[in-house]
Amino acid sequence: MTEPKSVAVIGAGIFGLSLAIALRDKNYEVTVFDRSQYDANGYDPASDDVQAASADHNKIFRASYGKEIHYQRLAFESRKAWVAEDEKRGFSERSNEGDDQRIFVNSGMLRIQPSDHLATLEKETLANMERDGLRDTQFVKSDPADCQRADKLGWKEKILDFRIPDSPGKIYEAVLDSTAGFVRCSNACVHYQRVATDKGVKFYFGPEGAVDSLIKVMSSLEPGKEKVTGLRTTNGIVHDADVVVIAAGSFSTQILPELTYHLESSAGSLATFKIDRGNTALWEKYSPERFPVMTWKSVARDSSGKDTGSIYVLPRTPEGFVKIGYRGIKWTNFQPAPQDTPFTQDGKWSVPLPVEKCSVLPEPAVYSIKQFVSIFLPEFDGIPFFSTKLCWYTDSLDNSFVIDHVPTYAENSVFVCTGGSGHGAKFLPVLGQHAADILEKGDQSSSFMREFWRWRPDAPRRNGLEEGPGGPRDISQSKI
Numbered sequence: 001m002t003e004p005k006s007v008a009v010i011g012a013g014i015f016g017l018s019l020a021i022a023l024r025d026k027n028y029e030v031t032v033f034d035r036s037q038y039d040a041n042g043y044d045p046a047s048d049d050v051q052a053a054s055a056d057h058n059k060i061f062r063a064s065y066g067k068e069i070h071y072q073r074l075a076f077e078s079r080k081a082w083v084a085e086d087e088k089r090g091f092s093e094r095s096n097e098g099d100d101q102r103i104f105v106n107s108g109m110l111r112i113q114p115s116d117h118l119a120t121l122e123k124e125t126l127a128n129m130e131r132d133g134l135r136d137t138q139f140v141k142s143d144p145a146d147c148q149r150a151d152k153l154g155w156k157e158k159i160l161d162f163r164i165p166d167s168p169g170k171i172y173e174a175v176l177d178s179t180a181g182f183v184r185c186s187n188a189c190v191h192y193q194r195v196a197t198d199k200g201v202k203f204y205f206g207p208e209g210a211v212d213s214l215i216k217v218m219s220s221l222e223p224g225k226e227k228v229t230g231l232r233t234t235n236g237i238v239h240d241a242d243v244v245v246i247a248a249g250s251f252s253t254q255i256l257p258e259l260t261y262h263l264e265s266s267a268g269s270l271a272t273f274k275i276d277r278g279n280t281a282l283w284e285k286y287s288p289e290r291f292p293v294m295t296w297k298s299v300a301r302d303s304s305g306k307d308t309g310s311i312y313v314l315p316r317t318p319e320g321f322v323k324i325g326y327r328g329i330k331w332t333n334f335q336p337a338p339q340d341t342p343f344t345q346d347g348k349w350s351v352p353l354p355v356e357k358c359s360v361l362p363e364p365a366v367y368s369i370k371q372f373v374s375i376f377l378p379e380f381d382g383i384p385f386f387s388t389k390l391c392w393y394t395d396s397l398d399n400s401f402v403i404d405h406v407p408t409y410a411e412n413s414v415f416v417c418t419g420g421s422g423h424g425a426k427f428l429p430v431l432g433q434h435a436a437d438i439l440e441k442g443d444q445s446s447s448f449m450r451e452f453w454r455w456r457p458d459a460p461r462r463n464g465l466e467e468g469p470g471g472p473r474d475i476s477q478s479k480i
């Protein structure tokens with residue numbers, strides 16, 4: 001019998017956890033390293049040592065993906081798995097009595113259009129839902145048959161009316177997606193971290209898990225190429241591994257600079273209000289039972305297909321937080337890159353700001369959030385935010401994830417599993433299974449995501465990555 005292969009995963013966010021579990025299921029020896037003390041802080045987004053997209057109260061679950069039907073299918077595969085996981089924990093999709101501890105909450109999602117008619121992206125999404133036999137799960141506000149069906153199924157209350165400012169008598173067109181909702185992201189990480197531990201995955205957290213560098217030697221099997229044999233943590237300890245996985249989200253480029261062509265760190269803007277439990281009217285109104293996730297594009301996509309006005313709100317959390325996210329402008333933070341970084345723009349790369357600089361939002365984000373609040377959350381109009389935060393995306397050059405071996409390293413010793421691009425959280429229960437199959441079989445993988453996630457050095461840098469320092473999203477150019 002051959003020894004099981006050992007894999008060291010850097011990052012215990014959604015990507016790292018998901019892959020660690022799937023590899024353990026295939027009998028790999030898996031060790032996960034994370035510099036955050038998650039075993040003590042429970043993935044609490046407010047904790048001082050937490051800087052991870054995955055550590056958050058909630059993230060949207062949606063399967064509406066415009067023309068990208070592969071992500072639509074992956075989302076439905078994941079939805080099934082979320083529901084099954086909640087059922088294992090004793091919570092059914094529809095039960096919300098008492099202390100609601102579901103990880104996946106099917107609150108529905110209202111896709112509010114920029115005007116009183118359907119935008120192009122929406123038409124594409126509806127066409128794809130139709131193609132996959134799912135059109136009856138979508139309810140178009142202006143369609144009487146849809147509204148009747150929504151009424152019968154108990155969804156009508158969530159097809160909300162919002163007046164268009166300065167357009168007397170006009171209301172926003174909207175589509176309610178009854179398959180969508182949100183995942184309680186930090187709770188999901190806590191749960192899956194426990195699942196991983198129970199299966200035998202080993203974790204190093206805090207200073208013991210903070211990775212300083214990869215250990216590289218010349219390969220004897222592939223002359224001229226380096227091979228990675230493990231990693232060194234900041235306390236100086238070396239951990240050997242047959243394969244090292246980079247799953248460090250927006251910090252991945254700093255661990256593996258070869259990723260800089262493929263990825264860019266950028267910040268989304270988050271703001272919360274807090275509802276006091278004693279305010280029964282608001283507590284009820286914004287509960288997941290009454291209030292859907294809402295997304296809005298303040299303007300339609302521009303001629304190049306880019307969204308610039310995207311903003312969303314989630315139903316209140318059990319603690320009373322109503323979170324609004326603005327992703328119309330994802331802010332870049334360009335800093336001088338180390339000298340031998342393989343790809344830079346004017347010698348710079350965009351990396352996350354230090355955590356202590358992430359609590360103030362740039363003015364355009366504040367303006368857009370306030371505009372959104374005044375139209376869609378009238379009770380909070382003029383109320384100061386409870387909290388504000390910049391939360392870091394790991395954007396890839398085409399918005400698809402990057403999950404593959406890194407060909408510049410010998411003997412398949414380095415694997416990357418990142419590039420969540422603002423939509424990875426919903427896939428936690430299944431992402432790792434696809435990634436593990438790719439890690440094991442490369443081009444022979446049967447995952448239908450293989451083509452989309454491969455290492456793609458020849459793909460043009462789009463998705464905003466082409467803008468570089470001084471571009472329209474550069475945070476140093478924006479008023480705070």
Ligand SMILES: Cc1cc2nc3c(=O)[nH]c(=O)nc-3n(C[C@H](O)[C@H](O)[C@H](O)COP(=O)(O)OP(=O)(O)OC[C@H]3O[C@@H](n4cnc5c(N)ncnc54)[C@H](O)[C@@H]3O)c2cc1C
Pocket residue numbers: 010011012013014015016033034035036051052053054055058059060061209210211212247248249250251252255267268269270325391392393394417418419420421422423424425426427
């Ligand atoms: C503002 C925002 C909104 C989003 N909204 C949604 C949404 O609505 N729906 C959705 O599906 N997805 C959403 N996403 C995307 C989703 O959150 C991400 O795709 C996902 O969380 C990425 O997980 P990750 O594991 O790749 O990275 P992360 O969660 O960032 O985890 C990386 C981990 O690596 C660790 N790390 C970093 N450097 C080191 C080091 N040197 N040594 C050890 N550990 C290290 C960090 O501590 C961290 O725990 C959103 C993302 C953002 C930023």
